[in-house]
Amino acid sequence: MAEQQYIVVSDSETIGEEKSSSAFPEIAIGIDIGTSQCSIAVWNGSQVELLKNTRNQKLMLSYVSFKEDTPSGGVSNQPSHELEMFSGAAIFNMKRLIGRVDTDPVVQASKRLPFLVQTLDIGVRPFIAALVNNAWRSTTPEEVLAIFLVELRAMAEVQLKRPIRNVVLTIPVSFSRFQLTRIERACAMAGLHVLRLMPEPTAVALLYAQQQQQTVHENMGSGSEKNALIFNMGAGYCDVALSATAGGVSQIKALAGAAIGGEDILQNMMQHLLPKSESLFLSHGINEIKLMGLLRVATQDAIHGLSSQNSVQVDVDLGNGKKLCNIITREEFEEVNHKVFEKCENLIKQCLQDSKVDIEDLTDVILVGGCSYIPKIRNIVKDICRAEELYKEMNPLEAAVCGAALEGAVASGISDPFGSLDLLTIQATPLGIGIRADRNNFVPIIPRNMTMPARKELSFTTTHDNQTGALILVYEGEGKTVEENHLLGYFKIVGIPPAPKGVPEINVCMDIDAANVLRVFAGVTMPGTELPVAPFMEVRMPTVDDGHGWCAEALHRAYGSTLDLVTVHKKV
C-alpha cells in the first residue's frame, strides 16, 4: 500500500518538468465526481465540451454494481430500474465514505444505505460490502471509485481518440488532506494522474471568470472587479466560496464547506415517513434492503416533486399487506430538514464574514448543484445575500465540471487565440494547518483562507530542561484542541543540544504549492548561533495511512509529554 502511494506522490512532483518538456501538451480533462452523479468535460480547442456516454447522457450516476463477475459502473451500465441500484449489489455514495473512519458521523449515517457499511466504532476504516449471489463481497470506497474512473477514462479515450492521463478533479471544500490522498490513490489505481484537485465552488468561480471576461470583451466595458458568492450543494456536500473576479482572474477570498447535502435531506425524509425504519434496516436482510430501496425511490421522487409543487403523495408498498400512504407538504419538508438548512445558512454567513466582503458589494450570487432546485435553499441564499435575482448563465449541474475542464486546459499550458483561456484561479486554503503545541492545543501555522501558494513559519521551544527531542504532530482543521482536527502526520526532531527549557528555538515552516502539495520543514537553532544544530527536516504530508486517530493516542502512550512544544511569543 505504501509503495503505491509513493508512485502517486512522485508523479505529482514532476508537474513542472512535464509541462516544459512536451511541445504538445496533453489537455487535462475535467471530472466532477458527485455523490450521486458524475460528469466529464474537456476543452476542445475553442470551448468546453461535455462528453456523453453511449446512452447520450452527460450526467452519469455514480455507482458501481457488483452483480456479475465483473463490476460495472454507471458510465456504461444503466440500471434497468431505479430499484436495481438499491438491491444491495450496487455501491454508491463513495464520495461520502472515502477516507473516513468508522467513528465519523457521516459513516454512521451511511449505515442506512442499502449495501453493507459495518462499523466497529474504534476509529478504523469501515467495512463496506456489496451483495453478490447472496454473499457480502467486501470492497473499499477507493476501489469502487477506481472502477468507476476506469470506465470514465475508457469512455473519454474512445471519444477523444487519445490516451488520457492528466485529470482535474473537483472535490468538496471540507475534504481533509487525508481524503484527498484517497482520491489520488483511486485515480492512480485507474491510471490517471491528478493535475489539480479543485474545490467545487472554485471551479464554478473559474467558469464565472471566463463568462465575465467574455461579456467584457463584447461590451468593451471596463473590467471592474466583481464579487460573486457561489453556493454549491449536491447530494453529499455543501460548499460556499466567495470570489473576486476581474480580467479573467478569480481570486478566492473565502471558502466554507460541510458534509451535508441531499443525502441528509433524503434520510431525514425517510425517517420522517417511516419512523421505525432505522432499526429495521440495520439488520440488512434481503427483504429489508428491498424495502429500503422502495422507500428511497419514493422519497426521492417526493423531494423532487416538492421543488415544483406544494404537496406530494407518497405511496410505498411495505409488504405483508401494509402500505405507506402519506401526503407531504412543503412546510413539513422544511420543518423536517430545518437543521440542514440552518447549517447551510451558517456556512454562507461564515464565508461572507471570512471574506470581509460587504453584502452590498456582491455583484452576483451563483447557486449550483442538485440541491439548488429546492425552493427553501434558494430563499435562504437570496435572503442572506439580499439578492433579488440569482445568476442565470450557468447550468447548475454542469458548472463545476466545466470549470474543472477550463482549469485542466489552463494548467496544461494551453492558450487560446481568442483569449478564452486567459484565466487564472488564485486558490485559498480551505482548512487551517498547524501542529500540536501548548499541551493539547492546535496551533495553526497556515490559517484558513490564506492565498495559495502559501508559506508561513512559527517558532516553538522546549517544555523541559535538557529536552533533546521534539515531536511534530501536524493537524488540519479548525478546532481549538488537536482531537477536533485531522492528524496528517508526525515526525520527530532529534539532537536538540541540552539546554534549559525555553532556550532552543524550533522553527516549523509549512509550504503549500499551487498543486496543493503540503511540505513541512522543521529545524532547531540555538540562541547566539546562526548555525542550525542539525540538518532540518523536510516532510511531505500527509504521511499517516489508516486509523489516524490511533496514531496520536499511541504516541501519547509512548512518549507522554516528554517531547512537547510550546509556542514562542515574539515581541513584534
Next chain:
Amino acid sequence: MSLSMAPAYPFSVTKASHIHGCFNPNTSFLSLILRWRQRCPVIRCCTTRAGSVRTDKNYYELLGVSVDSDAREIKEAYRKLQKKYHPDIAGQKGHEYTLLLNEAYKILMREDLRKEYDVSIGQLRMRSGRNNNVMGFSSWKGPFRPEAVFVDENACIGCRECVHHASNTFVMDEALGCARVKVQFGDNDQNIQVSVDSCPVNCIHWVDKEELAVLEFLIQPKLKEGYGVFGQGWERPSNVFAAAKSFNKQLKRQTRNFGSNVQATVEEETPAQAEARVTATMKINMEKFSTIWNLAKKFLWFRNVE
C-alpha cells in the same frame, strides 16, 4: 516588521541583518532555511555576484505600483503579475515568486500592515533616488478622463494656493518647494478649477491624459552628468512642454530605428522601457532564485553526508 522584506532577497541580504531571533514570526518566508543557505560558502560567492545585479526592490516595486497607489491599483497590478507568474501558468518555477507576490499583496492590502511596512521602508524610500520616479507620478481617483491636471514645477512659486483649495489633489513637495499633483481628480471638479484659477503664476495646466506620463516624467529633476566637480547637479527642462514634444518625436524615431540601429543612444528611459526593465530584472532574479535554491539544497545534502 523591519526585516520582513529581507528574506525575500536571499542572495543579497547582509549577514548583519540575520542576527539570531530577529526574524519575525509573522513573515511567511522560510528564513531558517535561508539563514542556513547563507552559511554556505558556495552561496556566499553567488551572493556577491548576484548582489551587484539586484535592485532594492520593495513590495511596491515588486508589484510595480507607486507608493501612494490605492487598493484598486494594487489589485490590478497583483492580478497582472499573477497571470504571468502563477504556477498554473508559469509552472513550478513560479512558486517562489508567487509567494512573494502573495506576501506583498497581503501587506499592502491591509491598511494597518501597510502603514507599518511603510514606516519600516520609509528611510530606504527617502534615500534611493530611483524611487522618486515612482513618487513623481500622479495616480487617478475614479475612472480615467481625457484631461488631467499638471503643475509646471519650473513656474511654480510654492504659494500653496492650490493645496489649500484642493488638498486631495495637490501636494507640496517640501524638498523642491513646489506643488505637484498627487491624485488626479482627488477633489471635486469645482475645487480643482478654483485651484487652477487661483494660481498666481498660472502654472497649473489642463493636459491630455496621454501626455501626462511624459510630462510628469520630464519634470522630475534628473541627475546631470558632471565633469569632475563641474556641471554636476540636478536639472530639468526649462520648458517642459517643448521638451515633451521633442521627447515624443525622439521616441517615435527610436521605435522606427529600433530594428536597424540597435546602438541608438538612449538618453533617457521612457516609462515603458522602465517597466520592461523591471520585468526583465524580475525574471532574472527569479531564475537566479531557483538555481540558488537547487544549489543550496544539493550543497546542504552533500554537507550532511559528510
